[in-house]
Amino acid sequence: MTGKIHSIDTFSTLDGPGIRTVIFMQGCHLRCKYCHNPDTWKLDDPSTREYTVDELMKIIKRSKPYFRASGGGVTFSGGEPLLQHKFVKEIFIKCRKEHISTALDSSLYIASDIVTALLPYTDLVLADIKLMDEEKSRRLTGAGNRLILENIKLINEHGTSIWIRYVVVPGWTDAAEDIESMANFIAELECVKRLELLPYHPFGSYKWDMLGLKYELEDISPPGKESLKKIAEQISSASNKKVYIH
């Protein structure tokens, strides 16, 4: 079995606890307007490298001393890693045998039985809530959010730890009613261990240009510190959970 992999970062401190090896998988069905990695969208991109399970495990195992010292592990990200769920599962099973912690950074826009099949081997899910409103979500990501929210609830019911991330895009995701509705949703989830606000930034816009895609958010500036602080306070007081700003 092989996995189509966009890139590998063997020393990340952003995608879960501790020092992590992050595997960015190829393929994604969403089309988020702020996506930093539109070059991961096509599952069958000819420039993608394929790895066997053994090849990837060899790379992962090299960082075991760092994982042990920092409480880190492996994170599958993307793209959408669950488009290649069989490959991810194989790697996670092997990681379990090696006592390597496993995290899944997924949009969760995927059939729920796929999520369920991965949970027994997953220590942490990093889940983005794009927007709570179905229609606004459709405009921002190209798809509705019902499946994503259902999957978050399912992970919570399973008892797996969840980190929630929310990208603050001025004029798109920062309306008070959207923030409130998300905070109320999160308040019901006892497995949410961390909440992160990610300020929008047009980091990936050059990739859109290179791919001949129109970057529609070019006139939007990143949110200011005060606005982020206000949103963090609103979520924190409604959900009773601490909010971290990146």
Ligand code: SF4
């Ligand atoms: S889910 Fe992630 S990879 Fe897919 S389009 Fe959205 S930001 Fe990009």
